[in-house]
Amino acid sequence: MTEKIKIDFEKTLKNSAFSEKDIEFKMKYLNKFIESGLPNRKLENWKFSDLSQIIQKNIGELSFYNDYSIQNKVDTSIFVDGLEHNKIIFINGRVEKIDFSYEDHNKVKIDDHFEFRAESDNNNSLLSLNNAFTNKCFRITIKKDYSLKKPLVIYHTTNNKIKSKNINLKLEFELEQNSSLRIIDLLKDESVNNFINIFYNFNLKENAILKNYKIDKILNKNIRYLFNNIEQQSNSVSETFILSSGSNFSKNEVNCNLNGEYSSAFVNGIFSLDNEQQHEIRTIINHLVENTKSYQLIKSVLGKNAKSAYQGKIFVDSKAQKTDGYQLSKAILLDETSEFNAKPELEIYADDVKCSHGSASGSLDENTIFYLMSRGLNYKQSKELLINGFLLDVIEKITDPEIKNLVKNMIGFKE
Amino acid sequence: MLKINNLNANIDNKSILKDFSLNINPGEVHAIMGPNGSGKSTLSNILSGKKGYEISGEVLFENKNLFELETQERAHKGIFLAFQYPLEIPGVNTNIFLKTSLNAIRKANGEKELDAIEFLKLVKEKSKELKFDEEKLNRQLNVGFSGGEKKKNEILQMSMLSPKLSILDETDSGLDIDALKVVSEGVNSLRNKNNSFLIITHYQRLLDYIKPDFVHVLMNGKIIKSGGPELALELEKKGYENFN
Ligand SMILES: Nc1ncnc2c1ncn2[C@@H]1O[C@H](COP(=O)(O)OP(=O)(O)O)[C@@H](O)[C@H]1O
Ligand SMILES: [Mg+2]
Numbered sequence: 176m177t178e179k180i181k182i183d184f185e186k187t188l189k190n191s192a193f194s195e196k197d198i199e200f201k202m203k204y205l206n207k208f209i210e211s212g213l214p215n216r217k218l219e220n221w222k223f224s225d226l227s228q229i230i231q232k233n234i235g236e237l238s239f240y241n242d243y244s245i246q247n248k249v250d251t252s253i254f255v256d257g258l259e260h261n262k263i264i265f266i267n268g269r270v271e272k273i274d275f276s277y278e279d280h281n282k283v284k285i286d287d288h289f290e291f292r293a294e295s296d297n298n299n300s301l302l303s304l305n306n307a308f309t310n311k312c313f314r315i316t317i318k319k320d321y322s323l324k325k326p327l328v329i330y331h332t333t334n335n336k337i338k339s340k341n342i343n344l345k346l347e348f349e350l351e352q353n354s355s356l357r358i359i360d361l362l363k364d365e366s367v368n369n370f371i372n373i374f375y376n377f378n379l380k381e382n383a384i385l386k387n388y389k390i391d392k393i394l395n396k397n398i399r400y401l402f403n404n405i406e407q408q409s410n411s412v413s414e415t416f417i418l419s420s421g422s423n424f425s426k427n428e429v430n431c432n433l434n435g436e437y438s439s440a441f442v443n444g445i446f447s448l449d450n451e452q453q454h455e456i457r458t459i460i461n462h463l464v465e466n467t468k469s470y471q472l473i474k475s476v477l478g479k480n481a482k483s484a485y486q487g488k489i490f491v492d493s494k495a496q497k498t499d500g501y502q503l504s505k506a507i508l509l510d511e512t513s514e515f516n517a518k519p520e521l522e523i524y525a526d527d528v529k530c531s532h533g534s535a536s537g538s539l540d541e542n543t544i545f546y547l548m549s550r551g552l553n554y555k556q557s558k559e560l561l562i563n564g565f566l567l568d569v570i571e572k573i574t575d576p577e578i579k580n581l582v583k584n585m586i587g588f589k590e
Numbered sequence: 591m592l593k594i595n596n597l598n599a600n601i602d603n604k605s606i607l608k609d610f611s612l613n614i615n616p617g618e619v620h621a622i623m624g625p626n627g628s629g630k631s632t633l634s635n636i637l638s639g640k641k642g643y644e645i646s647g648e649v650l651f652e653n654k655n656l657f658e659l660e661t662q663e664r665a666h667k668g669i670f671l672a673f674q675y676p677l678e679i680p681g682v683n684t685n686i687f688l689k690t691s692l693n694a695i696r697k698a699n700g701e702k703e704l705d706a707i708e709f710l711k712l713v714k715e716k717s718k719e720l721k722f723d724e725e726k727l728n729r730q731l732n733v734g735f736s737g738g739e740k741k742k743n744e745i746l747q748m749s750m751l752s753p754k755l756s757i758l759d760e761t762d763s764g765l766d767i768d769a770l771k772v773v774s775e776g777v778n779s780l781r782n783k784n785n786s787f788l789i790i791t792h793y794q795r796l797l798d799y800i801k802p803d804f805v806h807v808l809m810n811g812k813i814i815k816s817g818g819p820e821l822a823l824e825l826e827k828k829g830y831e832n833f834n
Contacts, residue, residue, distance in 0.1 A: 541641075546677045548661035549638045549670075550691035550747065551698065560690065564681025564730070 183239035204306035211300040223484035268342030282321035286314040314347040317354040326357040333366035350383035364395040379411035409435030417444035433467035449478030457486040462495040475506035477513035484516040493524040506536035597647035617783040624808030638671040666698035668754030672744035679731040737764035762796040774799030794822035
């Protein structure tokens, strides 16, 4: 891989207009990535899903060069119906459109050439890869006291014109005091066998509210990694919802630092997987000051040869008294080949805290199926009703009513 | 309507029903009384098509071999089982469940499915008759319902579906006297010359309100005696231990 990546990197530099500083930055991370390589199962974080092997098996050798000078045509038919929304559209890794036309223009600031900067504590080789190859990093700032009128839908699309096997995206969001933002990430791929590497960084100032709904629903043959870093000042709230279902492989990581008192973080997720799909959610919630709260609920429905894993870590600093941390994961295994792994981790250095975790998995209850069938429902209907019922409480955790309905429709919940 | 001939049922090589035979004609109400463990629920489950039993013998429903029908097909043909222990189903709204059930059966019988308004009208009417707290219909199915509410919910389902053969598995246990009356009225209002009932009970109390045509005493998987309503009273007096 080393030769290939160096050649592709040179090509990328030649065809872009990076500043010297940018180039220096990118070089540094390229070398970092080459040194560590793709993550594999020897790393604790990757013990359930060896990315290096998965890429090897599904894609083979990665390639990295993309020509970002060519504009892609936006297919407007993909836009969400019946929901007025702002848009960011990625096609094959290139930002084709940023549209905040529903908003007050003085209140949403878009820096289209935000200077790349080093992340603190970066041992994540995928972040190195991302830093080395991201074409542009946009930074979106929501000004003080402003709540976006409409949600922002970020369309992640690929098509078969894509040149490289790997694409890297990065976005930064700054939510100033008392501002709020709702984001829906919609994944829609037409390309096959790409490795898509996405980094988001959120900075929530006092009283800011972030709601991020990640919807990976459409079946595709891609391998995806999504990393959310969330920094939270006091009284801020972050809500992350993950529907993990469409991609061949997917790993969502949420790293959340509760830096200010009375800040809270919610992470809720659904794995709905079948046929050899393998997905993971890993969260690290760092309770760093007093009176912070985190809540996580993750449910899996797994078909034949499907695997999901949930690694949830709650870290409570010695200063973080009165922490409230909760996590629960449940799985329905529809087949004897289905596999669910949970690795909860509590690391607690304060004594006055309330933290709990739990995990349970099992097959569909045959007695319940019999009950439903005795009322005239066939096996398929009974199974669907039970699965929907099982998943409902995660969906009910979506606090935005409009988006809750959207998600319900996408999943096919009948009312 | 229902003919059971020499039904034998085993679970894990343990014999539960032994040469069980019973004949129910249209319009008849039969009561089966028996002590715990005598096989009453096993019989109900088998009639509704629960899997996991080794079965021999013959069961005909309207002259068709019942064993060739899946559970839901039996429901479509008009067999209803009120469960001894109704199941709690988290996340499934009671109304949605009732509507799905009703329409599945209507559809299978070539009838028009009810739309939301028609359904709500019907369910309102039936809940009122059964003094079933309507607010419960918007809750998750049986979740947080009291024992009595669960049983009433079974009877509500029964009266919504108006089955040809209703099997009530110990519907009376756990009901207070008021609920018992309401449930009995629900059953009695469905009684006509076409509909039949198999009332399974432990106590004769229920039979004060639902007058059976026949009473059968089940012990160790076998009917040891059959008779009229007076048999229930005799049983009540003697108790199961001394009855033979
Ligand atoms: N799933 C099962 N596995 C093993 N034995 C069972 C099972 N279900 C019922 N039995 C046994 O069958 C007998 C009859 O049970 P049941 O039909 O529930 O009786 P009743 O309803 O009359 O109380 C009991 O001895 C019970 O222990
Ligand atoms: Mg019983």
